[in-house]
Amino acid sequence: MPDIESFSPRGMFHEGWTAEVNDYAIVCGWATKGKLFIVGDVAGGIFAFEGDTGKIIWKKENTHSGGLLAMSIHPEGEIFATSGQDGNIQIYNCHEGKVIKTLDLGKAWVEHLKWSNDGLFLAAASSKKVYVFNEIGEEKWVSDDHPSTVSAIKWSNNNELATACYGRVTFFDIVNNKTNQKLEWQGSLVSMELSPDGDIVACGSQDNSVHFWRRSTGMDAEMTGYPGKPSHLSFDDSGKLLATSGSERITVWSFIGDGPEGTMPGELWHHTEPISSLAFSNKGMLVASGSRDGSVVASFLKKDGNGDPVGAAFAGDLVGALSWRPDDCALAAVNAKGVVNVWKFKVRTNSF
Amino acid sequence: MSIKDKVPVTILTGFLGSGKTTLLNRILSEEHGKRIAVIENEYGEVGIDQGLVINADEEVFEMSNGCICCTVRGDLIRVLGNLMKRRDKFDYVLVETTGLADPGPVAQTFFMDEEISSEFTLDGIVTLVDAAHIDQQLGRSDESSEQVAFADVLVLNKTDLVSDDALDTLESRLRDMNRMTRIIRAENAKVPIETVLNLSAFDLDQILKRRPTFLEPEYPFEWTGVYDLDAGKYELMLEEGPDPEMSLVALVNQGENEEELKDGAESSVRLYAEKANTLEPGNTIPYGEHINLKLEDKGNKSFILNIEKPTKIGLFTQHTAEEFNMKVIKSEENKEIPFNTERFWQAEHEHDDEVTSIAIERFGDVDPEKLNTWLGRLLSEKGVDIFRTKGFISYSGNPQRIVFQGVHMLFTAQPDKEWGNEPRRNQLVFIGRNLDEKEMKEGFDKCLI
Numbered sequence: 001m002p003d004i005e006s007f008s009p010r011g012m013f014h015e016g017w018t019a020e021v022n023d024y025a026i027v028c029g030w031a032t033k034g035k036l037f038i039v040g041d042v043a044g045g046i047f048a049f050e051g052d053t054g055k056i057i058w059k060k061e062n063t064h065s066g067g068l069l070a071m072s073i074h075p076e077g078e079i080f081a082t083s084g085q086d087g088n089i090q091i092y093n094c095h096e097g098k099v100i101k102t103l104d105l106g107k108a109w110v111e112h113l114k115w116s117n118d119g120l121f122l123a124a125a126s127s128k129k130v131y132v133f134n135e136i137g138e139e140k141w142v143s144d145d146h147p148s149t150v151s152a153i154k155w156s157n158n159n160e161l162a163t164a165c166y167g168r169v170t171f172f173d174i175v176n177n178k179t180n181q182k183l184e185w186q187g188s189l190v191s192m193e194l195s196p197d198g199d200i201v202a203c204g205s206q207d208n209s210v211h212f213w214r215r216s217t218g219m220d221a222e223m224t225g226y227p228g229k230p231s232h233l234s235f236d237d238s239g240k241l242l243a244t245s246g247s248e249r250i251t252v253w254s255f256i257g258d259g260p261e262g263t264m265p266g267e268l269w270h271h272t273e274p275i276s277s278l279a280f281s282n283k284g285m286l287v288a289s290g291s292r293d294g295s296v297v298a299s300f301l302k303k304d305g306n307g308d309p310v311g312a313a314f315a316g317d318l319v320g321a322l323s324w325r326p327d328d329c330a331l332a333a334v335n336a337k338g339v340v341n342v343w344k345f346k347v348r349t350n351s352f
Numbered sequence: 353m354s355i356k357d358k359v360p361v362t363i364l365t366g367f368l369g370s371g372k373t374t375l376l377n378r379i380l381s382e383e384h385g386k387r388i389a390v391i392e393n394e395y396g397e398v399g400i401d402q403g404l405v406i407n408a409d410e411e412v413f414e415m416s417n418g419c420i421c422c423t424v425r426g427d428l429i430r431v432l433g434n435l436m437k438r439r440d441k442f443d444y445v446l447v448e449t450t451g452l453a454d455p456g457p458v459a460q461t462f463f464m465d466e467e468i469s470s471e472f473t474l475d476g477i478v479t480l481v482d483a484a485h486i487d488q489q490l491g492r493s494d495e496s497s498e499q500v501a502f503a504d505v506l507v508l509n510k511t512d513l514v515s516d517d518a519l520d521t522l523e524s525r526l527r528d529m530n531r532m533t534r535i536i537r538a539e540n541a542k543v544p545i546e547t548v549l550n551l552s553a554f555d556l557d558q559i560l561k562r563r564p565t566f567l568e569p570e571y572p573f574e575w576t577g578v579y580d581l582d583a584g585k586y587e588l589m590l591e592e593g594p595d596p597e598m599s600l601v602a603l604v605n606q607g608e609n610e611e612e613l614k615d616g617a618e619s620s621v622r623l624y625a626e627k628a629n630t631l632e633p634g635n636t637i638p639y640g641e642h643i644n645l646k647l648e649d650k651g652n653k654s655f656i657l658n659i660e661k662p663t664k665i666g667l668f669t670q671h672t673a674e675e676f677n678m679k680v681i682k683s684e685e686n687k688e689i690p691f692n693t694e695r696f697w698q699a700e701h702e703h704d705d706e707v708t709s710i711a712i713e714r715f716g717d718v719d720p721e722k723l724n725t726w727l728g729r730l731l732s733e734k735g736v737d738i739f740r741t742k743g744f745i746s747y748s749g750n751p752q753r754i755v756f757q758g759v760h761m762l763f764t765a766q767p768d769k770e771w772g773n774e775p776r777r778n779q780l781v782f783i784g785r786n787l788d789e790k791e792m793k794e795g796f797d798k799c800l801i
């Protein structure tokens with residue numbers, strides 16, 4: 001249980017709605033252009049709420065035997081996919097929660113799922129392999145075995161998929177079945193983010209560092225000094241700022257000018273316990289952070305990565321995931337107790 | 353989160369065929385009120401009957417700094433990271449490693465990864481050995497000796513296939529390698545559950561309760577008898593025994609309490625280090641000298657003890673008195689004088705294995721800064737060869753005992769219970785490969801105040 005006391009939403013956060021799911025909430029996201037908010041819990045419960053009110057629209061329980069591991073909502077927002085410890089992927093219709101397709105990848109956990117930006121492909125990582133399916137669940141491509149279990153996947157453009165594992169980031173052209181690039185680094189890569197243009201690759205490493213590569217120049221750099229492993233990374237929509245976890249502070253690297261190599265990162269100290277979730281807004285330099293202590297803060301950042309908090313709210317327990325509504329006018333947080341909070345996000349006009 | 357809220361984890365190691373899966377099934381099928389999640393690296397051989405079982409391939413992740421002590425197990429981090437979100441489903445974790453697993457990275461994972469160490473605590477390492485095959489395995493592979501070195505509990509399994517004598521020899525070999533471990537003999541992996549789960553193996557009080565002498569140094573003699581003798585002539589009579597000769601040191605004015613006995617033992621250790629003078633039967637035993645009694649002849653042999661004025665004589669003998677039916681007899685009266693006190697010592701023997709335990713025990717306080725410098729340096733230079741470190745230390749000025757535990761280079765020092773009226777002392781045990789005992793003891797002594 002968090003040690004900090006409960007508090008009402010402050011600054012630009014305003015009361016919205018709350019709801020509950022059955023277990024530790026691990027994934028969430030907005031569908032149908034913000035009309036629907038979907039939450040998945042660790043036990044395999046999936047819940048769809050009305051985006052404005054929090055009214056439950058449908059729910060599914062025990063969707064994956066052993067538990068749910070990942071969820072990805074299609075960019076159009078009409079369908080979404082989940083995966084779990086049972087080695088299955090399920091593709092659902094968002095409106096009714098009806099299963100459109102079930103894919104069985106075998107016995108191993110399916111830990112990562114990502115729709116491509118144009119929504120034509122769904123990538124899934126299971127143990128040392130990565131699979132790509134089309135919208136109706138037909139297998140289009142499968143990788144060879146990676147050197148270790150794949151720890152992160154990310155689309156760099158519509159046809160190119162990046163995978164991270166121990167010692168390596170690999171870029172695959174999945175249409176032409178080609179390996180475009182291999183970036184090597186002897187370390188266990190635990191997280192990966194790409195800048196929106198796909199040029200900068202950032203990975204959090206088990207040895208408490210963040211490793212960058214610039215694909216265009218081949219330059220790489222290692223940012224050390226984190227007290228813990230940076231499991232959470234988020235790029236802003238311009239690809240200039242990268243927010244990273246790894247302790248109770250948020251460390252922000254700025255790629256403006258010659259940075260971030262040789263520059264000091266921005267540091268935001270808002271939380272009393274380590275960061276458990278990070279999410280930049282869909283547009284602009286606004287980053288939301290959630291902590292193990294249950295606090296959620298939105299910070300407005302400057303070009304150098306420093307910035308000021310503009311709002312704070314209390315989620316009640318360890319923040320499992322954060323998600324900005326597509327219009328950035330609301331922020332959702334789900335926690336380890338299965339509580340869902342959605343706060344409105346707007347300027348306070350009547351503060352006195 | 354306090355240690356009580358953390359989920360305890362037991363690591364089960366042992367070569368293929370040592371009986372790990374049998375033990376695992378036994379644990380899972382027994383009524384013990386625990387809900388156990390199992391992470392299994394070795395599967396396919398025999399199925400696991402029940403419980404929350406997760407299969408994961410062993411993934412050893414070295415860091416870019418190349419430090420072996422930073423090496424962790426990626427599969428455990430991944431699986432435990434998921435399990436920690438399901439704490440309501442289980443209250444204990446068992447990890448079954450492959451037969452060839454290095455226990456180092458497994459244990460290090462619980463020190464190195466902050467997310468894991470904040471939710472889980474390493475309760476103990478249980479190593480199964482196949483009594484019939486371990487002798488050969490120890491000769492052939494580093495993995496098996498490391499699994500023995502890391503063990504908090506060694507289950508000597510399949511004892512029904514080996515003679516009692518061979519088991520005794522094996523047990524003493526394993527004991528030399530790891531003096532902290534608890535050895536349990538078993539047939540078909542049948543051991544009481546409480547001997548493998550909830551060990552709090554890092555709790556030294558428990559170890560000391562079980563084996564109060566585990567920290568005691570080894571001596572070149574096995575026995576001491578203290579005899580209260582008046583002035584006169586005495587004979588030391590010995591019958592035939594296991595050896596044709598025996599080393600002995602005789603000390604005058606030998607006290608009988610524990611501290612005086614240890615003082616005597618220490619003097620004797622120094623005398624034993626000198627070359628022995630051989631003494632034929634019928635000769636007089638000199639005091640304060642290392643002598644070697646010739647015992648080749650059949651029947652009784654006797655040596656002379658001359659006492660000028662009443663004193664207590666301490667005899668520090670290589671073997672126990674019983675082995676030679678050794679007696680002290682007052683010559684004039686032909687009367688046996690029994691000893692007042694006897695004390696057995698942990699006898700020194702050959703260490704054949706590279707892996708050994710070194711124990712340091714010293715009374716008094718240490719300077720925390722000096723100790724930190726010494727230990728930091730020792731572990732950074734020898735960390736690769738030091739598998740486990742356990743012990744407690746008395747910091748000067750600190751009312752609490754400081755408990756140390758470490759795996760390779762990593763160690764933690766935590767304040768424990770208050771000393772109270774107990775004499776302040778330090779006890780440290782290192783288990784490792786090719787360790788230099790003398791150098792380590794000297795290094796530690798420099799930290800004493």
